[in-house]
Amino acid sequence: MASVSLNNVTKAWGSVKGVDDQSLHIADREFLVLLGPSGCGKTTTMRMIAGLEEPTSGDILIGDRRVNDELPKDRDVAMVFQNYGLYPHMTVRGNIAYPLKVRGTPTEEIGPRVEAAAEQVELTELLDRKPKALSGGQRQRVALARAIVRTPTVFLMDEPLSNLDAKLRVSMRAELKNLSHRLQVTTVYVTHDQIEAMTLADRVAVMQGGRIQQLGTPEAIYNDPETLFVASFIGSPAMNLVRGQLEAGALKVGERSIRLPDSLPVRDHADAVLGARPEDIDVVDAGQGHIDAEVFAVENTGDSVLITVRLGDQKLTSRGDRYLKRAIDERIGLKLNEDHLYLFDAVSEKRLRG
Protein backbone atom coordinates (compact mmCIF):
# COMPACT_ATOMS: atom_id res chain seq x y z
CA MET A 1 0.00 0.00 0.00
CA ALA A 2 1.48 3.30 -0.97
CA SER A 3 0.92 6.62 -2.61
CA VAL A 4 1.96 7.42 -6.16
CA SER A 5 3.39 10.77 -7.18
CA LEU A 6 4.29 12.29 -10.49
CA ASN A 7 6.45 15.40 -10.28
CA ASN A 8 6.73 17.50 -13.44
CA VAL A 9 6.66 14.45 -15.64
CA THR A 10 7.02 14.87 -19.38
CA LYS A 11 7.03 12.22 -22.07
CA ALA A 12 8.07 13.44 -25.46
CA TRP A 13 8.86 11.69 -28.71
CA GLY A 14 10.84 14.24 -30.65
CA SER A 15 8.66 17.31 -30.73
CA VAL A 16 5.47 15.43 -29.91
CA LYS A 17 4.57 15.70 -26.23
CA GLY A 18 2.46 12.80 -25.03
CA VAL A 19 2.52 14.06 -21.44
CA ASP A 20 3.42 17.67 -20.84
CA ASP A 21 4.98 18.60 -17.51
CA GLN A 22 2.35 17.08 -15.30
CA SER A 23 2.29 16.64 -11.55
CA LEU A 24 -0.12 14.42 -9.72
CA HIS A 25 -0.33 12.93 -6.26
CA ILE A 26 -2.41 9.84 -5.64
CA ALA A 27 -3.01 9.08 -1.99
CA ASP A 28 -2.63 5.66 -0.46
CA ARG A 29 -5.69 3.46 -1.21
CA GLU A 30 -7.18 6.08 -3.48
CA PHE A 31 -8.99 5.05 -6.66
CA LEU A 32 -7.89 7.58 -9.21
CA VAL A 33 -9.27 7.59 -12.72
CA LEU A 34 -7.41 9.11 -15.65
CA LEU A 35 -10.15 10.16 -18.03
CA GLY A 36 -9.88 11.56 -21.49
CA PRO A 37 -10.24 10.95 -25.22
CA SER A 38 -7.81 8.93 -27.33
CA GLY A 39 -4.36 10.42 -27.47
CA CYS A 40 -4.73 12.57 -24.37
CA GLY A 41 -1.81 10.95 -22.57
CA LYS A 42 -3.65 8.87 -19.99
CA THR A 43 -2.28 5.49 -21.06
CA THR A 44 1.20 6.94 -21.44
CA THR A 45 1.01 8.25 -17.89
CA MET A 46 -0.01 4.86 -16.58
CA ARG A 47 2.68 3.07 -18.54
CA MET A 48 5.25 5.39 -17.01
CA ILE A 49 4.03 4.46 -13.55
CA ALA A 50 4.30 0.79 -14.52
CA GLY A 51 7.77 1.24 -15.94
CA LEU A 52 6.88 0.27 -19.49
CA GLU A 53 7.80 3.77 -20.67
CA GLU A 54 10.55 6.02 -19.40
CA PRO A 55 9.69 9.64 -18.68
CA THR A 56 11.67 12.14 -20.71
CA SER A 57 11.92 14.30 -17.60
CA GLY A 58 10.43 14.46 -14.14
CA ASP A 59 10.16 12.01 -11.27
CA ILE A 60 7.84 9.17 -10.52
CA LEU A 61 7.55 8.07 -6.93
CA ILE A 62 5.83 5.06 -5.44
CA GLY A 63 5.60 5.61 -1.73
CA ASP A 64 8.73 7.59 -1.01
CA ARG A 65 10.79 5.72 -3.56
CA ARG A 66 11.88 7.33 -6.80
CA VAL A 67 11.24 4.55 -9.31
CA ASN A 68 12.33 6.13 -12.60
CA ASP A 69 15.23 3.71 -12.90
CA GLU A 70 13.43 0.63 -11.66
CA LEU A 71 12.27 -2.17 -13.91
CA PRO A 72 8.55 -2.97 -13.96
CA LYS A 73 9.16 -6.17 -12.06
CA ASP A 74 10.75 -4.30 -9.17
CA ARG A 75 8.05 -1.69 -8.71
CA ASP A 76 5.53 -4.05 -7.13
CA VAL A 77 2.68 -2.96 -9.35
CA ALA A 78 0.08 -5.14 -11.02
CA MET A 79 -1.53 -4.21 -14.31
CA VAL A 80 -4.66 -5.25 -16.15
CA PHE A 81 -4.31 -4.57 -19.85
CA GLN A 82 -7.02 -3.53 -22.28
CA ASN A 83 -6.58 -6.76 -24.22
CA TYR A 84 -5.88 -8.69 -21.02
CA GLY A 85 -2.45 -9.95 -22.09
CA LEU A 86 -3.18 -13.51 -21.02
CA TYR A 87 -0.64 -16.25 -21.69
CA PRO A 88 -2.39 -18.45 -24.26
CA HIS A 89 -0.19 -21.50 -23.75
CA MET A 90 -0.98 -21.69 -20.02
CA THR A 91 -4.17 -22.69 -18.27
CA VAL A 92 -6.11 -20.19 -16.17
CA ARG A 93 -4.37 -21.61 -13.13
CA GLY A 94 -0.99 -21.19 -14.80
CA ASN A 95 -1.82 -17.62 -15.75
CA ILE A 96 -2.82 -16.65 -12.24
CA ALA A 97 0.13 -18.47 -10.70
CA TYR A 98 2.71 -16.93 -13.02
CA PRO A 99 3.43 -13.75 -11.01
CA LEU A 100 3.98 -15.87 -7.92
CA LYS A 101 6.08 -18.47 -9.71
CA VAL A 102 8.35 -16.00 -11.44
CA ARG A 103 9.02 -14.19 -8.18
CA GLY A 104 10.10 -17.41 -6.48
CA THR A 105 7.13 -17.88 -4.15
CA PRO A 106 7.40 -21.28 -2.40
CA THR A 107 5.40 -23.90 -4.28
CA GLU A 108 3.21 -24.84 -1.35
CA GLU A 109 2.04 -21.24 -1.07
CA ILE A 110 1.17 -20.81 -4.73
CA GLY A 111 -1.75 -23.24 -4.90
CA PRO A 112 -3.85 -21.77 -2.07
CA ARG A 113 -3.22 -18.19 -3.18
CA VAL A 114 -4.26 -18.98 -6.74
CA GLU A 115 -7.44 -20.63 -5.49
CA ALA A 116 -8.20 -17.64 -3.26
CA ALA A 117 -7.76 -15.17 -6.11
CA ALA A 118 -9.87 -17.30 -8.44
CA GLU A 119 -12.61 -17.45 -5.85
CA GLN A 120 -12.66 -13.67 -5.49
CA VAL A 121 -13.46 -13.30 -9.17
CA GLU A 122 -15.64 -16.43 -9.40
CA LEU A 123 -13.34 -18.41 -11.65
CA THR A 124 -12.93 -21.54 -9.54
CA GLU A 125 -14.62 -23.84 -12.07
CA LEU A 126 -12.53 -22.61 -14.95
CA LEU A 127 -9.04 -23.02 -13.52
CA ASP A 128 -8.05 -25.80 -15.90
CA ARG A 129 -9.20 -24.19 -19.10
CA LYS A 130 -7.01 -22.38 -21.55
CA PRO A 131 -7.73 -18.73 -22.40
CA LYS A 132 -8.97 -19.52 -25.86
CA ALA A 133 -11.81 -21.53 -24.36
CA LEU A 134 -13.07 -18.55 -22.34
CA SER A 135 -15.48 -15.74 -23.08
CA GLY A 136 -14.42 -12.10 -22.99
CA GLY A 137 -15.79 -11.53 -19.52
CA GLN A 138 -14.10 -14.65 -18.20
CA ARG A 139 -10.76 -13.65 -19.71
CA GLN A 140 -11.07 -10.27 -18.10
CA ARG A 141 -11.60 -11.93 -14.75
CA VAL A 142 -8.50 -14.05 -15.27
CA ALA A 143 -6.54 -10.86 -15.88
CA LEU A 144 -8.00 -9.44 -12.67
CA ALA A 145 -7.20 -12.55 -10.65
CA ARG A 146 -3.64 -12.48 -11.98
CA ALA A 147 -3.36 -8.89 -10.77
CA ILE A 148 -4.76 -9.45 -7.29
CA VAL A 149 -3.02 -12.76 -6.50
CA ARG A 150 0.10 -10.85 -5.51
CA THR A 151 -1.47 -8.10 -3.36
CA PRO A 152 0.72 -5.46 -4.95
CA THR A 153 1.35 -1.89 -3.86
CA VAL A 154 -0.47 -0.33 -6.79
CA PHE A 155 -3.10 -1.55 -9.24
CA LEU A 156 -3.00 -0.22 -12.75
CA MET A 157 -5.94 -0.81 -15.05
CA ASP A 158 -5.81 0.22 -18.68
CA GLU A 159 -9.37 0.40 -20.02
CA PRO A 160 -10.13 -3.09 -18.74
CA LEU A 161 -13.84 -2.91 -19.59
CA SER A 162 -13.65 -1.42 -23.06
CA ASN A 163 -13.56 -4.77 -24.87
CA LEU A 164 -16.71 -6.05 -23.19
CA ASP A 165 -20.23 -5.67 -24.51
CA ALA A 166 -22.35 -2.97 -22.95
CA LYS A 167 -24.32 -5.15 -20.54
CA LEU A 168 -21.26 -6.99 -19.25
CA ARG A 169 -19.47 -3.70 -18.86
CA VAL A 170 -22.13 -2.46 -16.48
CA SER A 171 -22.06 -5.57 -14.31
CA MET A 172 -18.24 -5.75 -14.27
CA ARG A 173 -18.11 -2.11 -13.24
CA ALA A 174 -20.03 -2.94 -10.10
CA GLU A 175 -17.78 -5.93 -9.45
CA LEU A 176 -14.66 -3.83 -9.90
CA LYS A 177 -16.00 -1.25 -7.48
CA ASN A 178 -16.71 -3.90 -4.90
CA LEU A 179 -13.36 -5.59 -5.42
CA SER A 180 -11.37 -2.41 -5.02
CA HIS A 181 -13.29 -1.56 -1.87
CA ARG A 182 -12.49 -4.97 -0.42
CA LEU A 183 -8.81 -4.94 -1.36
CA GLN A 184 -8.05 -1.35 -0.34
CA VAL A 185 -5.17 -0.96 -2.80
CA THR A 186 -4.09 2.27 -4.46
CA THR A 187 -5.54 2.07 -7.95
CA VAL A 188 -4.92 4.04 -11.10
CA TYR A 189 -7.60 3.42 -13.72
CA VAL A 190 -7.51 4.64 -17.31
CA THR A 191 -10.67 5.07 -19.35
CA HIS A 192 -12.33 7.20 -21.99
CA ASP A 193 -15.76 6.33 -20.62
CA GLN A 194 -16.98 9.08 -18.37
CA ILE A 195 -19.61 6.93 -16.72
CA GLU A 196 -16.92 4.48 -15.59
CA ALA A 197 -14.97 7.43 -14.25
CA MET A 198 -17.94 8.86 -12.39
CA THR A 199 -19.00 5.57 -10.83
CA LEU A 200 -15.61 4.13 -9.87
CA ALA A 201 -13.41 7.04 -8.92
CA ASP A 202 -12.54 8.68 -5.65
CA ARG A 203 -11.01 11.39 -7.79
CA VAL A 204 -10.89 11.95 -11.54
CA ALA A 205 -8.08 13.53 -13.53
CA VAL A 206 -9.51 14.73 -16.82
CA MET A 207 -6.75 14.85 -19.41
CA GLN A 208 -6.42 16.36 -22.83
CA GLY A 209 -3.44 17.07 -25.03
CA GLY A 210 -1.03 15.65 -22.47
CA ARG A 211 -2.22 17.87 -19.67
CA ILE A 212 -4.53 17.41 -16.73
CA GLN A 213 -7.43 19.79 -17.26
CA GLN A 214 -9.02 19.22 -13.90
CA LEU A 215 -8.43 17.02 -10.90
CA GLY A 216 -11.25 16.50 -8.48
CA THR A 217 -13.98 14.28 -7.13
CA PRO A 218 -16.64 13.10 -9.59
CA GLU A 219 -19.06 15.60 -8.05
CA ALA A 220 -16.63 18.46 -8.49
CA ILE A 221 -15.90 17.48 -12.09
CA TYR A 222 -19.57 17.22 -12.86
CA ASN A 223 -20.93 20.21 -10.99
CA ASP A 224 -17.97 22.56 -11.08
CA PRO A 225 -16.05 22.15 -14.34
CA GLU A 226 -12.94 24.27 -14.77
CA THR A 227 -12.76 24.35 -18.53
CA LEU A 228 -14.98 23.99 -21.56
CA PHE A 229 -13.38 20.65 -22.33
CA VAL A 230 -14.20 19.18 -18.93
CA ALA A 231 -17.71 20.60 -19.07
CA SER A 232 -18.45 19.07 -22.45
CA PHE A 233 -16.66 15.77 -21.89
CA ILE A 234 -18.55 14.80 -18.75
CA GLY A 235 -22.24 14.21 -18.86
CA SER A 236 -24.48 12.41 -21.25
CA PRO A 237 -26.09 14.00 -23.13
CA ALA A 238 -23.32 16.60 -23.13
CA MET A 239 -23.68 19.98 -21.49
CA ASN A 240 -25.27 22.62 -23.68
CA LEU A 241 -22.78 25.29 -24.65
CA VAL A 242 -24.17 28.49 -26.16
CA ARG A 243 -21.82 31.08 -27.59
CA GLY A 244 -22.63 34.77 -27.48
CA GLN A 245 -21.78 38.23 -26.16
CA LEU A 246 -22.55 38.85 -22.52
CA GLU A 247 -23.76 42.41 -21.97
CA ALA A 248 -25.35 43.72 -18.80
CA GLY A 249 -26.38 40.31 -17.66
CA ALA A 250 -27.93 39.27 -20.95
CA LEU A 251 -26.40 36.86 -23.47
CA LYS A 252 -26.71 38.06 -27.06
CA VAL A 253 -26.97 35.09 -29.40
CA GLY A 254 -27.48 36.30 -32.95
CA GLU A 255 -30.70 38.27 -32.90
CA ARG A 256 -31.81 37.05 -29.50
CA SER A 257 -31.05 38.29 -26.08
CA ILE A 258 -31.28 35.80 -23.22
CA ARG A 259 -31.84 37.42 -19.86
CA LEU A 260 -29.66 35.52 -17.38
CA PRO A 261 -30.21 35.28 -13.61
CA ASP A 262 -28.55 37.92 -11.43
CA SER A 263 -26.75 35.24 -9.42
CA LEU A 264 -24.18 34.71 -12.18
CA PRO A 265 -20.68 35.95 -11.21
CA VAL A 266 -20.02 37.92 -14.41
CA ARG A 267 -22.33 40.37 -16.13
CA ASP A 268 -20.22 41.59 -19.04
CA HIS A 269 -17.91 39.54 -21.21
CA ALA A 270 -17.24 39.56 -24.92
CA ASP A 271 -17.05 36.05 -26.43
CA ALA A 272 -18.64 34.14 -23.60
CA VAL A 273 -20.00 30.62 -23.52
CA LEU A 274 -22.99 29.74 -21.40
CA GLY A 275 -23.14 26.19 -20.11
CA ALA A 276 -26.21 24.38 -18.82
CA ARG A 277 -26.76 20.65 -18.50
CA PRO A 278 -29.86 19.18 -20.13
CA GLU A 279 -31.23 18.10 -16.76
CA ASP A 280 -30.89 21.69 -15.52
CA ILE A 281 -33.18 23.06 -18.24
CA ASP A 282 -36.93 22.68 -17.82
CA VAL A 283 -39.48 22.76 -20.59
CA VAL A 284 -42.24 25.26 -19.87
CA ASP A 285 -44.82 27.10 -21.92
CA ALA A 286 -43.66 29.85 -24.23
CA GLY A 287 -43.02 33.10 -22.38
CA GLN A 288 -42.60 31.40 -19.00
CA GLY A 289 -38.87 30.75 -19.18
CA HIS A 290 -35.57 32.39 -20.09
CA ILE A 291 -35.65 31.33 -23.73
CA ASP A 292 -38.45 30.85 -26.29
CA ALA A 293 -37.79 28.66 -29.29
CA GLU A 294 -39.28 26.09 -31.67
CA VAL A 295 -38.84 22.39 -31.02
CA PHE A 296 -36.27 20.88 -33.38
CA ALA A 297 -36.32 17.25 -32.20
CA VAL A 298 -37.95 15.03 -29.62
CA GLU A 299 -36.17 11.86 -28.43
CA ASN A 300 -37.61 9.33 -26.04
CA THR A 301 -34.81 7.43 -24.31
CA GLY A 302 -37.12 5.37 -22.12
CA ASP A 303 -36.31 6.95 -18.80
CA SER A 304 -36.57 10.54 -20.07
CA VAL A 305 -37.47 12.66 -23.07
CA LEU A 306 -34.88 14.88 -24.72
CA ILE A 307 -36.19 18.01 -26.41
CA THR A 308 -33.85 19.94 -28.69
CA VAL A 309 -34.47 23.50 -29.81
CA ARG A 310 -32.67 25.72 -32.28
CA LEU A 311 -31.02 29.01 -31.36
CA GLY A 312 -29.81 30.45 -34.64
CA ASP A 313 -27.19 27.95 -35.72
CA GLN A 314 -26.74 26.52 -32.22
CA LYS A 315 -28.87 23.93 -30.46
CA LEU A 316 -30.02 23.41 -26.89
CA THR A 317 -31.15 20.10 -25.42
CA SER A 318 -33.35 19.76 -22.40
CA ARG A 319 -33.96 16.54 -20.53
CA GLY A 320 -37.45 16.22 -19.21
CA ASP A 321 -39.80 13.77 -17.62
CA ARG A 322 -40.46 10.56 -19.57
CA TYR A 323 -44.11 11.52 -20.11
CA LEU A 324 -43.29 14.91 -21.59
CA LYS A 325 -44.96 15.42 -24.94
CA ARG A 326 -44.19 18.18 -27.38
CA ALA A 327 -44.46 18.37 -31.16
CA ILE A 328 -41.76 19.40 -33.60
CA ASP A 329 -41.97 23.12 -34.52
CA GLU A 330 -44.09 23.76 -31.44
CA ARG A 331 -43.06 26.96 -29.70
CA ILE A 332 -41.95 26.29 -26.13
CA GLY A 333 -40.15 28.03 -23.31
CA LEU A 334 -36.96 26.88 -21.59
CA LYS A 335 -36.29 27.66 -17.97
CA LEU A 336 -32.69 27.57 -16.78
CA ASN A 337 -31.80 26.32 -13.29
CA GLU A 338 -30.05 29.27 -11.70
CA ASP A 339 -27.89 27.15 -9.43
CA HIS A 340 -26.29 25.17 -12.23
CA LEU A 341 -25.32 27.69 -14.88
CA TYR A 342 -21.75 28.08 -16.01
CA LEU A 343 -19.92 30.81 -17.87
CA PHE A 344 -16.72 30.24 -19.83
CA ASP A 345 -14.42 32.45 -21.83
CA ALA A 346 -14.66 31.36 -25.46
CA VAL A 347 -10.99 31.99 -26.22
CA SER A 348 -9.15 30.66 -23.17
CA GLU A 349 -11.92 28.10 -22.55
CA LYS A 350 -11.60 28.71 -18.83
CA ARG A 351 -14.45 29.09 -16.39
CA LEU A 352 -15.41 32.65 -15.50
CA ARG A 353 -15.80 33.05 -11.81
CA GLY A 354 -15.97 36.83 -11.53
Add this chain to the structure above:
Amino acid sequence: MTPRTRRRLLVMLQHIAIVLFILVMMVPIIWIALAAFKRHVDVYQLKLLFTPVLDNFSRVFAEPYNLGEKLFNSTVVAAVTVLLAIPVATAAAYAFSRFRLRAQTFLLAIILATQFVPAVVIVLPFFVMYRDLGLLDTLTGLIIVNLAIVMPFAIWMIKGFIDGIPIDTEEAALVDGSSRLQVIRNIVLPMAAPGLVTAGIFCFIIAWNEFLFALILTSKDAVTLPVGLALFKAEEGDLWNLMAAAGIIIMVPMFVLALIIRRHFVQGMTMGAVR
Protein backbone atom coordinates in the same frame (compact mmCIF):
# COMPACT_ATOMS: atom_id res chain seq x y z
CA MET B 1 -23.26 -26.05 -78.95
CA THR B 2 -25.31 -25.19 -75.93
CA PRO B 3 -23.76 -23.13 -73.10
CA ARG B 4 -24.04 -26.17 -70.86
CA THR B 5 -22.06 -28.36 -73.23
CA ARG B 6 -19.49 -25.63 -73.62
CA ARG B 7 -19.12 -25.41 -69.86
CA ARG B 8 -18.67 -29.14 -69.53
CA LEU B 9 -16.08 -29.12 -72.28
CA LEU B 10 -14.19 -26.36 -70.50
CA VAL B 11 -14.17 -28.29 -67.23
CA MET B 12 -12.95 -31.39 -69.05
CA LEU B 13 -10.15 -29.41 -70.66
CA GLN B 14 -9.18 -28.04 -67.27
CA HIS B 15 -9.03 -31.54 -65.86
CA ILE B 16 -6.87 -32.70 -68.75
CA ALA B 17 -4.52 -29.76 -68.23
CA ILE B 18 -4.22 -30.57 -64.54
CA VAL B 19 -3.50 -34.23 -65.24
CA LEU B 20 -0.84 -33.30 -67.81
CA PHE B 21 0.76 -30.92 -65.35
CA ILE B 22 0.81 -33.57 -62.65
CA LEU B 23 2.35 -36.04 -65.07
CA VAL B 24 5.10 -33.62 -66.02
CA MET B 25 5.90 -33.06 -62.36
CA MET B 26 5.53 -36.60 -61.10
CA VAL B 27 6.76 -38.82 -63.91
CA PRO B 28 10.47 -38.13 -63.39
CA ILE B 29 10.11 -38.77 -59.68
CA ILE B 30 8.11 -41.94 -60.21
CA TRP B 31 10.63 -43.06 -62.80
CA ILE B 32 13.49 -42.66 -60.41
CA ALA B 33 11.53 -44.33 -57.65
CA LEU B 34 10.92 -47.30 -59.90
CA ALA B 35 14.49 -47.37 -61.17
CA ALA B 36 15.77 -47.73 -57.63
CA PHE B 37 14.21 -51.18 -57.49
CA LYS B 38 15.31 -52.32 -60.94
CA ARG B 39 18.31 -54.25 -62.04
CA HIS B 40 20.66 -52.31 -64.26
CA VAL B 41 19.48 -53.94 -67.47
CA ASP B 42 15.83 -53.28 -66.69
CA VAL B 43 16.52 -49.57 -66.44
CA TYR B 44 17.80 -49.40 -70.01
CA GLN B 45 14.99 -51.54 -71.29
CA LEU B 46 12.51 -48.96 -69.96
CA LYS B 47 10.39 -51.73 -68.53
CA LEU B 48 7.29 -50.74 -66.58
CA LEU B 49 6.66 -54.23 -65.31
CA PHE B 50 9.62 -55.89 -63.69
CA THR B 51 10.70 -57.97 -60.76
CA PRO B 52 11.89 -55.57 -58.11
CA VAL B 53 15.23 -56.07 -56.40
CA LEU B 54 16.46 -54.54 -53.23
CA ASP B 55 20.20 -54.95 -53.55
CA ASN B 56 20.65 -51.54 -55.13
CA PHE B 57 20.13 -50.15 -51.69
CA SER B 58 22.65 -52.42 -50.04
CA ARG B 59 25.17 -51.81 -52.84
CA VAL B 60 25.15 -48.03 -52.46
CA PHE B 61 26.18 -48.34 -48.85
CA ALA B 62 29.10 -50.58 -49.68
CA GLU B 63 32.46 -49.77 -51.29
CA PRO B 64 33.26 -47.81 -53.35
CA TYR B 65 30.22 -45.59 -52.98
CA ASN B 66 30.01 -45.47 -49.20
CA LEU B 67 26.72 -43.69 -49.12
CA GLY B 68 26.55 -44.30 -45.40
CA GLU B 69 29.47 -41.95 -44.82
CA LYS B 70 27.91 -39.29 -46.98
CA LEU B 71 24.59 -39.74 -45.25
CA PHE B 72 26.34 -39.20 -41.95
CA ASN B 73 28.06 -36.05 -43.24
CA SER B 74 24.83 -34.60 -44.59
CA THR B 75 23.01 -35.31 -41.35
CA VAL B 76 25.70 -33.76 -39.20
CA VAL B 77 26.06 -30.67 -41.36
CA ALA B 78 22.31 -30.05 -41.61
CA ALA B 79 21.60 -30.80 -37.95
CA VAL B 80 24.43 -28.73 -36.52
CA THR B 81 23.57 -25.87 -38.85
CA VAL B 82 20.02 -25.86 -37.58
CA LEU B 83 21.06 -26.22 -33.94
CA LEU B 84 23.32 -23.21 -34.22
CA ALA B 85 21.20 -21.11 -36.56
CA ILE B 86 17.86 -21.22 -34.77
CA PRO B 87 18.93 -19.88 -31.35
CA VAL B 88 21.03 -17.11 -32.90
CA ALA B 89 18.31 -16.23 -35.41
CA THR B 90 15.70 -16.19 -32.64
CA ALA B 91 17.77 -13.75 -30.61
CA ALA B 92 18.26 -11.53 -33.64
CA ALA B 93 14.61 -11.78 -34.65
CA TYR B 94 13.49 -10.87 -31.13
CA ALA B 95 15.73 -7.83 -31.09
CA PHE B 96 14.52 -6.67 -34.48
CA SER B 97 10.94 -7.24 -33.50
CA ARG B 98 10.85 -5.76 -30.02
CA PHE B 99 13.54 -3.13 -29.78
CA ARG B 100 13.70 0.07 -31.75
CA LEU B 101 17.15 -0.26 -33.24
CA ARG B 102 18.75 2.53 -35.19
CA ALA B 103 18.93 1.76 -38.91
CA GLN B 104 16.72 -1.26 -38.34
CA THR B 105 15.22 -1.34 -41.82
CA PHE B 106 18.68 -0.96 -43.30
CA LEU B 107 20.08 -3.86 -41.27
CA LEU B 108 17.19 -6.12 -42.20
CA ALA B 109 17.56 -5.20 -45.83
CA ILE B 110 21.25 -5.99 -45.81
CA ILE B 111 20.62 -9.35 -44.22
CA LEU B 112 18.14 -10.15 -46.94
CA ALA B 113 20.44 -8.76 -49.62
CA THR B 114 23.01 -11.46 -48.94
CA GLN B 115 20.54 -13.85 -50.51
CA PHE B 116 20.75 -12.01 -53.79
CA VAL B 117 24.41 -12.86 -54.32
CA PRO B 118 24.63 -15.87 -56.66
CA ALA B 119 26.51 -18.71 -54.98
CA VAL B 120 28.60 -19.21 -58.08
CA VAL B 121 30.11 -15.75 -57.62
CA ILE B 122 31.41 -16.29 -54.12
CA VAL B 123 32.22 -19.98 -54.13
CA LEU B 124 35.76 -19.53 -55.44
CA PRO B 125 36.70 -16.81 -52.94
CA PHE B 126 35.37 -19.22 -50.32
CA PHE B 127 37.64 -21.92 -51.71
CA VAL B 128 40.69 -19.74 -51.45
CA MET B 129 39.76 -18.59 -47.97
CA TYR B 130 39.13 -22.13 -46.76
CA ARG B 131 42.32 -23.40 -48.27
CA ASP B 132 44.27 -20.78 -46.34
CA LEU B 133 42.37 -21.53 -43.17
CA GLY B 134 42.65 -25.28 -43.53
CA LEU B 135 38.88 -25.71 -43.67
CA LEU B 136 38.71 -27.47 -47.00
CA ASP B 137 37.05 -30.86 -46.94
CA THR B 138 35.89 -30.42 -43.34
CA LEU B 139 32.41 -30.63 -41.86
CA THR B 140 33.14 -27.47 -39.87
CA GLY B 141 33.76 -25.59 -43.08
CA LEU B 142 30.47 -26.77 -44.56
CA ILE B 143 28.59 -25.90 -41.41
CA ILE B 144 29.93 -22.35 -41.51
CA VAL B 145 28.88 -21.92 -45.13
CA ASN B 146 25.41 -23.32 -44.51
CA LEU B 147 24.98 -21.08 -41.48
CA ALA B 148 25.64 -18.10 -43.70
CA ILE B 149 23.11 -19.37 -46.21
CA VAL B 150 20.25 -20.20 -43.87
CA MET B 151 20.60 -17.43 -41.29
CA PRO B 152 18.79 -14.71 -43.28
CA PHE B 153 15.86 -17.04 -43.95
CA ALA B 154 15.72 -18.03 -40.33
CA ILE B 155 15.81 -14.45 -39.06
CA TRP B 156 13.09 -13.28 -41.40
CA MET B 157 10.84 -16.25 -40.76
CA ILE B 158 11.21 -16.17 -36.99
CA LYS B 159 10.79 -12.40 -36.89
CA GLY B 160 7.48 -12.88 -38.64
CA PHE B 161 6.33 -15.30 -35.95
CA ILE B 162 7.50 -13.11 -33.11
CA ASP B 163 5.78 -10.10 -34.67
CA GLY B 164 2.59 -12.11 -34.38
CA ILE B 165 2.86 -12.30 -30.60
CA PRO B 166 0.96 -9.35 -29.10
CA ILE B 167 3.24 -7.09 -27.16
CA ASP B 168 0.61 -6.89 -24.40
CA THR B 169 1.42 -10.47 -23.46
CA GLU B 170 5.09 -9.69 -22.98
CA GLU B 171 4.41 -6.48 -21.11
CA ALA B 172 2.05 -8.36 -18.81
CA ALA B 173 4.87 -10.78 -18.07
CA LEU B 174 7.28 -7.91 -17.41
CA VAL B 175 4.92 -6.30 -14.93
CA ASP B 176 4.16 -9.69 -13.36
CA GLY B 177 7.79 -9.92 -12.39
CA SER B 178 9.81 -11.37 -15.25
CA SER B 179 13.15 -10.17 -16.45
CA ARG B 180 13.50 -9.82 -20.20
CA LEU B 181 15.18 -13.23 -20.43
CA GLN B 182 12.40 -14.83 -18.44
CA VAL B 183 9.86 -13.29 -20.77
CA ILE B 184 11.65 -14.84 -23.72
CA ARG B 185 11.96 -18.21 -22.04
CA ASN B 186 8.52 -18.46 -20.45
CA ILE B 187 6.34 -16.60 -22.90
CA VAL B 188 7.90 -15.90 -26.28
CA LEU B 189 9.55 -19.24 -26.95
CA PRO B 190 6.53 -21.40 -26.09
CA MET B 191 4.30 -19.18 -28.16
CA ALA B 192 6.69 -19.02 -31.10
CA ALA B 193 7.55 -22.73 -30.93
CA PRO B 194 5.59 -23.79 -34.03
CA GLY B 195 7.35 -21.00 -35.89
CA LEU B 196 10.75 -22.07 -34.64
CA VAL B 197 10.10 -25.67 -35.65
CA THR B 198 8.96 -24.57 -39.09
CA ALA B 199 12.01 -22.35 -39.54
CA GLY B 200 14.25 -25.16 -38.31
CA ILE B 201 12.88 -27.67 -40.77
CA PHE B 202 13.10 -25.12 -43.56
CA CYS B 203 16.76 -24.54 -42.75
CA PHE B 204 17.40 -28.27 -42.47
CA ILE B 205 16.04 -28.85 -45.96
CA ILE B 206 18.16 -26.04 -47.37
CA ALA B 207 21.33 -27.34 -45.74
CA TRP B 208 20.54 -30.94 -46.70
CA ASN B 209 20.10 -30.10 -50.37
CA GLU B 210 22.96 -27.63 -50.62
CA PHE B 211 25.11 -28.71 -53.57
CA LEU B 212 27.44 -26.08 -54.99
CA PHE B 213 29.47 -25.18 -51.93
CA ALA B 214 29.65 -28.82 -50.89
CA LEU B 215 30.94 -29.71 -54.34
CA ILE B 216 33.68 -27.09 -54.40
CA LEU B 217 34.71 -27.16 -50.79
CA THR B 218 34.90 -30.93 -50.21
CA SER B 219 36.82 -33.71 -51.90
CA LYS B 220 36.91 -36.90 -49.86
CA ASP B 221 36.11 -36.79 -46.17
CA ALA B 222 33.33 -34.29 -45.90
CA VAL B 223 31.37 -35.15 -49.01
CA THR B 224 27.61 -34.81 -48.51
CA LEU B 225 24.77 -36.72 -50.14
CA PRO B 226 23.93 -34.40 -53.06
CA VAL B 227 27.59 -34.31 -54.07
CA GLY B 228 27.87 -38.04 -53.51
CA LEU B 229 25.00 -38.52 -55.91
CA ALA B 230 26.86 -36.60 -58.60
CA LEU B 231 29.94 -38.71 -57.97
CA PHE B 232 28.02 -41.81 -59.00
CA LYS B 233 27.98 -40.58 -62.52
CA ALA B 234 31.66 -39.71 -62.64
CA GLU B 235 33.00 -42.90 -61.17
CA GLU B 236 31.18 -45.71 -62.91
CA GLY B 237 29.43 -44.42 -65.98
CA ASP B 238 25.67 -44.18 -65.74
CA LEU B 239 24.56 -46.55 -63.03
CA TRP B 240 21.04 -45.21 -62.95
CA ASN B 241 19.69 -47.90 -60.71
CA LEU B 242 22.24 -47.13 -58.00
CA MET B 243 21.84 -43.42 -58.48
CA ALA B 244 18.11 -43.82 -58.17
CA ALA B 245 18.48 -45.77 -54.94
CA ALA B 246 20.71 -43.06 -53.53
CA GLY B 247 18.26 -40.44 -54.74
CA ILE B 248 15.44 -42.13 -52.85
CA ILE B 249 17.54 -42.15 -49.69
CA ILE B 250 18.11 -38.41 -50.10
CA MET B 251 14.52 -37.57 -50.97
CA VAL B 252 12.51 -39.57 -48.49
CA PRO B 253 13.56 -37.65 -45.35
CA MET B 254 12.82 -34.43 -47.16
CA PHE B 255 9.33 -35.56 -48.12
CA VAL B 256 8.63 -36.47 -44.52
CA LEU B 257 9.92 -33.15 -43.20
CA ALA B 258 8.00 -31.22 -45.82
CA LEU B 259 4.81 -32.96 -44.76
CA ILE B 260 5.47 -32.00 -41.15
CA ILE B 261 6.16 -28.41 -42.12
CA ARG B 262 2.98 -28.21 -44.12
CA ARG B 263 0.90 -28.89 -41.04
CA HIS B 264 2.82 -26.52 -38.79
CA PHE B 265 3.30 -23.87 -41.39
CA VAL B 266 -0.36 -22.96 -41.50
CA GLN B 267 -0.57 -23.04 -37.73
CA GLY B 268 2.49 -20.88 -37.42
CA MET B 269 1.19 -18.36 -39.89
CA THR B 270 -2.23 -18.00 -38.33
CA MET B 271 -1.09 -18.10 -34.76
CA GLY B 272 -1.68 -15.17 -32.52
CA ALA B 273 -2.23 -14.89 -28.81
CA VAL B 274 -5.64 -14.92 -27.28
CA ARG B 275 -7.16 -11.53 -26.74
